[in-house]
Amino acid sequence: xxxxxxxxxxxxxxxGIDELDAxxxxxxxxxxxxxxxxxxxxxxxxxxxxxxxxxEAFRTGGRLIYVGAGTSGRLGVxxxxxxxxxxxxxxxxxxxxxxxxxxxxxxxQEGAEDHPADGAVEMDRLAVGPQDFVxxxxxxxxxxxxxxxxDRASELGARTGFLMCTEPPRELVERLxxxxxxxxxxxxxxxxxxxxxxTATKLVLNTITTGxxxxxxxxxxxxxxxxxxxxxxxxxxxERILEGMLDIEREExxxxxxxxxxxxxxxxxxxxxxxxxxxxxxxLGNADGVISRVVGGFGP
Numbered sequence: 001x002x003x004x005x006x007x008x009x010x011x012x013x014x015x016g017i018d019e020l021d022a023x024x025x026x027x028x029x030x031x032x033x034x035x036x037x038x039x040x041x042x043x044x045x046x047x048x049x050x051x052x053x054x055x056e057a058f059r060t061g062g063r064l065i066y067v068g069a070g071t072s073g074r075l076g077v078x079x080x081x082x083x084x085x086x087x088x089x090x091x092x093x094x095x096x097x098x099x100x101x102x103x104x105x106x107x108x109q110e111g112a113e114d115h116p117a118d119g120a121v122e123m124d125r126l127a128v129g130p131q132d133f134v135x136x137x138x139x140x141x142x143x144x145x146x147x148x149x150x151d152r153a154s155e156l157g158a159r160t161g162f163l164m165c166t167e168p169p170r171e172l173v174e175r176l177x178x179x180x181x182x183x184x185x186x187x188x189x190x191x192x193x194x195x196x197x198x199t200a201t202k203l204v205l206n207t208i209t210t211g212x213x214x215x216x217x218x219x220x221x222x223x224x225x226x227x228x229x230x231x232x233x234x235x236x237x238x239e240r241i242l243e244g245m246l247d248i249e250r251e252e253x254x255x256x257x258x259x260x261x262x263x264x265x266x267x268x269x270x271x272x273x274x275x276x277x278x279x280x281x282x283x284l285g286n287a288d289g290v291i292s293r294v295v296g297g298f299g300p
Contacts, residue, residue, distance in 0.1 A: 006166040007140045007193050011186035029195075032188050036196050039165075039182040040203045046180045047204055051211035053133045053159050053177060058093065058216055062131030064209070065095045065158075067122070067149040069113035071194040072137040072163075072201060073098030074105055079205040087218045088228040088263065094209060097122055099145040116148025123152040130157035133177075135208075139165040139197035141172075141181075150176070163204055165197040180204055217290030220245075220268070225291060229262035238264040246271040269294055 003009065014028055054064045066076030077096030083089045098104050099119070100112030112118070128134060134153035136146040141164035154160045154176070161178040162168070168179045182204065184196040213219060218226035229235045235257070241264055242253035248271065260267035260277050269280035272295040287293035
């Protein structure tokens with residue numbers, strides 16, 4: 001019987017891939033990859049809803065929690081790990097849960113995805129509650145561990161969603177707060193969902209967290225002003241932001257950033273308003289961290 005899951009079907013375009021030369025393989029994969037962004041775009045309404053749910057969770061002290069297995073789990077953990085250095089968030093604000101735990105990040109733990117009870121237990125361990133938004137990620141749509149986690153999160157009162165790359169069951173759409181289903185089509189290599197489905201997953205997760213961070217005021221114009229300087233690259237970026245926004249020399253930008261404790265947004269308020277770090281932080285706190293409410297709209 002033919003597998004109804006789109007991610008498990010054979011792709012007619014690639015059935016002769018094993019007979020192609022290197023250039024032919026590259027061209028074929030590239031042609032299929034071009035379908036991904038369009039498929040993600042078809043889900044724009046659902047993705048926007050996920051952005052809203054994440055923002056609501058953050059504003060009420062809750063978390064965005066990704067749950068996945070294999071490639072899906074790794075992409076969730078990756079997106080979560082990138083939030084603190086990029087937007088200065090608390091590491092607990094966006095969490096990534098992967099079946100099999102830390103070891104599964106670097107070595108496949110395929111059997112770990114088969115136990116829904118383990119997913120449920122992880123939600124209990126994380127003390128999931130009504131302030132949280134839990135997004136299950138399973139490109140096939142069927143991973144038991146992920147469904148077990150999402151079901152338990154729903155029982156605990158959390159908002160819940162699902163990201164898959166196959167047609168979602170009606171009951172799932174009706175039961176959860178959001179279902180995102182970019183239909184990227186069968187993979188070049190049958191069932192290898194680290195390819196188009198993985199790319200679609202990365203695009204969707206990027207959009208959810210980026211959208212939520214923008215809404216929270218962690219971006220000014222299109223600049224990452226809420227970043228915390230933790231390495232030479234981020235120090236350079238922070239100083240360049242201050243140079244451009246405040247029309248000052250690099251040395252002055254470096255001094256301002258140091259006095260702000262390495263926090264670019266604080267330094268920007270200090271430079272714009274001529275206040276010290278404590279006053280800048282106070283004003284930002286009163287404005288819910290939205291910098292445009294403190295210093296006005298984006299511009300030189």
